[in-house]
Amino acid sequence: MDKLLTLFHLNKLVLQAKSTDEAAFHIVNKTLDLVSYDQAVLLLYRGDTLKSAAVSGNASIDPQSPHADILKAILDHASPAPNKNKAQSIIEIKPEHIPPTLQDKWALIERTHNLVVILETQEEGRLGCLLLQRETPFAEPERAILEEIGEIYSHALGLQHYRGRKGLFSSLTLNNKTKKLIAALLVLAFFIPVKLSITAPAEVIAEDSKTITAPFQGIIDTIDIKPGSSVKEGDSLVKLDREALKSEAQSAKQALELAQISLSRARRESLSDPQKKSEISRLNAEIKSRQIEYNYAQSLLERSIITSPQDGIAVFADTSALEGQPVNAGDKIMTIANPATLVLLIRVPVDAMLDLDEKAAVSFFANTAPLSNYQGSTLNTAYQASPDPDGLLTYKIRAQLDNNQDLRIGWKGTAKIYSQWSILGYSVLRRPLIALRNITGF
Numbered sequence: 001m002d003k004l005l006t007l008f009h010l011n012k013l014v015l016q017a018k019s020t021d022e023a024a025f026h027i028v029n030k031t032l033d034l035v036s037y038d039q040a041v042l043l044l045y046r047g048d049t050l051k052s053a054a055v056s057g058n059a060s061i062d063p064q065s066p067h068a069d070i071l072k073a074i075l076d077h078a079s080p081a082p083n084k085n086k087a088q089s090i091i092e093i094k095p096e097h098i099p100p101t102l103q104d105k106w107a108l109i110e111r112t113h114n115l116v117v118i119l120e121t122q123e124e125g126r127l128g129c130l131l132l133q134r135e136t137p138f139a140e141p142e143r144a145i146l147e148e149i150g151e152i153y154s155h156a157l158g159l160q161h162y163r164g165r166k167g168l169f170s171s172l173t174l175n176n177k178t179k180k181l182i183a184a185l186l187v188l189a190f191f192i193p194v195k196l197s198i199t200a201p202a203e204v205i206a207e208d209s210k211t212i213t214a215p216f217q218g219i220i221d222t223i224d225i226k227p228g229s230s231v232k233e234g235d236s237l238v239k240l241d242r243e244a245l246k247s248e249a250q251s252a253k254q255a256l257e258l259a260q261i262s263l264s265r266a267r268r269e270s271l272s273d274p275q276k277k278s279e280i281s282r283l284n285a286e287i288k289s290r291q292i293e294y295n296y297a298q299s300l301l302e303r304s305i306i307t308s309p310q311d312g313i314a315v316f317a318d319t320s321a322l323e324g325q326p327v328n329a330g331d332k333i334m335t336i337a338n339p340a341t342l343v344l345l346i347r348v349p350v351d352a353m354l355d356l357d358e359k360a361a362v363s364f365f366a367n368t369a370p371l372s373n374y375q376g377s378t379l380n381t382a383y384q385a386s387p388d389p390d391g392l393l394t395y396k397i398r399a400q401l402d403n404n405q406d407l408r409i410g411w412k413g414t415a416k417i418y419s420q421w422s423i424l425g426y427s428v429l430r431r432p433l434i435a436l437r438n439i440t441g442f
Helices: 002-015 020-033 066-078 100-109 140-166 176-190 243-270 274-303 424-440
Strands: 039-046 049-055 090-092 113-121 125-134 193-206 209-213 218-223 236-240 305-307 312-315 332-337 342-349 361-366 374-381 393-401 412-423
Touching (some): 020 049, 193 312, 193 332
Antiparallel strands (some): 039 049, 218 236
């Protein structure tokens, strides 16, 4: 959501820029809020010549400098010539794009990864290029964001180009007939049928899972498995510190043996001294007490090795974060989840909830693959909202995905749940109406 808001804000900045220079400044510097890079260089066409327009940071490039000539030559080899029928694209500069005569000069300014965002529109043709350089590869989600950014920048620069030629509103006039037509179209659009939907955060969980907790107060000595490891029922998971427990068990054993020796001696002495018989009852009681203490110490030793209650996957953050940490009885250590029972847990805020069918359609967009989606349907919906760990009151909805072989426990993303059909006007005004009703009380 933060990325989306940043994209909207960046779109607003470049579209409202009062000049090409202002738009260029936002392009080379504000793009960093969405995609990281070491350096950004914007090159724009002046006629048939590509010249440097802006560079990220406080640095500046002379449009007539050799730096601009080198970039122009490289981009001419790396990308097609301007073409009004070709949409903008993204190209990563590779060694084969660089002419042999420029390889030495390119080595002075190159980074490990150099990405070119081609800026062009069908109306204005090729407008320029945005060169982004950094040492780490550009991930697929970043490339997808750059494609959207490239389209925004292309239209913004095309707008500046149009303003420079003839002014944006110089030829735009609306007569009464046109205004009435637009108003009629807006009214008709209000009644376009659409399907209401909920968009909410979601997480892949296992329906069949067991929580592993500390059996008593102590310190975690070792974690015997790695996060995400497959375990079998009875496998050792966690060992609590046993040194103090061994010492207590040994002391309890010695006290028990000493009481047994005392009882044996008292029985022998009672044969010659009847008064010793009174000690036998006391020693029998002491032996029972010592036996209980010893059995308890032995049980703590056995319980200090925590084993898996079922087959599954061990779900926890990090081994080093747990080892050596003190725990109290009942503290959660990890979860053993059955990967064959994956479901989607959707947390819907109270003010976003809709009336849903029993098997409402669901689309899930994982953060790890934002361009892919998984289809499914709801299994059950909580009738009462409950607070999340961050305090937000949400309804918990579980959904079954049709194709979940590629999913992993713990994956997070965004789910879209589809409700009944309605009209576009209600869909747009529903949330404002709820807010207004909450404020006014009507």
